[in-house]
Amino acid sequence: MCALRVHVSHYTIGIAIKCFCHLYRTNDAFALLVFCFRRSIVPDVFIFSALLDGLILEDRILEAEIFFKKLIKRQKLCEPNVVMYSTMIKGLCKIGNNVIAIQLLRLMDERSCRPNSLQRQNDDAFKLFKQMVFQKRISPDVITYSSLIDGLCGLARWEEASKMLQEMLDVGISPNVQTFTILVDAFCKEGKVQEAEQVIGIMIKNGIVSNIVTYNTLIDGYCLRGEMSKAKTIFDSMVFRGLVPNVVS
Template identity: 60%
Template sequence: MTQRQPLPSVIKFNQLLNALTKMKHFSSCLHLFKQMSLIGVPVDAYSINIAIKCCCSLFRTKDGFALLGCCFRRAVVPDVCTFNTLLDGLVLEDRILEAEILFKKLIKQKLCEPDVVTYNTMIQGLCKFGYNDIATGLLRLMDERGCKPDVVAYNIIVDSLCKDKMIDDAFNLFKEMVFHKLVLPDVITYNSLIHGLL
């Protein structure tokens, strides 16, 4: 592909990057991304998002943030997927305070409108460290801001409450989920509750 004149479109390169990522060949994908930049392929937001995902999957979130800087230098506007990937990378690396700072910055500076994935990533990170109250508060904020919590958001908190032996709180949240918010539970919800009761 790099030998052809004119070069193939960025779409063809993105398809290759995507295929490498799906096969979990993250280092190879980053190498290809670097080659693309060197030979002058006009990388777009999609290419950069894939490269950031690879960095985060390799526990190199700092490199992901460097690529975010690359977005700004190339006048590529990062989207909610870009920030979701970086938040997920921070959570994977147990850097929950930095994830929280980034999340607040997204809202205050209106860098992007957080979606369900953004909130679920933060809720997952907070529950990972036992911050169930803050995660529940974030669930409320999510609803207030017009982003309807899904079964995944509830499942994360219910599971965390059950693991922390806070079974009454888990059942209260379950009742809210089913009877007030009309979110249908799934097998994961019930498994968490059964495990908590056991």
């Protein structure tokens, strides 16, 4: 194409790089990345994802981790998407590096990187959680549990979410306001406002102060059901507890 002076786009390069990676020729794929920069072709997330996958396929996990960290630090170059995170987590689990894998799961949540296949992502997360607890003896914390509860709520797996909350309490990990707000929000979106109120009751019982977000979520839940008097009662309760209503309230 170059010899014929045919324009080479990042799309064309991306296909070639993916082919090289699938043929276990990742070094050749990286040579094409250099070609991109020399020709002022801006590589996209598809290209970087293919390169990362190529390194994982060749069991070059350490190189993949270094490459991934460079991408995270240089966000102007490429913001890793859910596919890249999942690929890197899979590679880390492959060599038993579950500590870094858990850190990446947390980083995904911090960067609001939402999975495009929620069921599969949560199943992978639970497998990782079990390895973490039972095989590696790594103690999960409130962030780990909250992330899993959020995933279960997103799949409407209420019973499992409740069990996960109880498990937190049983092992001595206190849910924080974010954990409870996840549950309140999920219940309200499903029209289960009474269950949401029960969650707030548990918060109060455990000495955890609900924030404005928690109350706004519950108020919104009642408004969606058309129960305005109930919404007003929650609003008054919020004010009584010293919380200042905001524009959302």
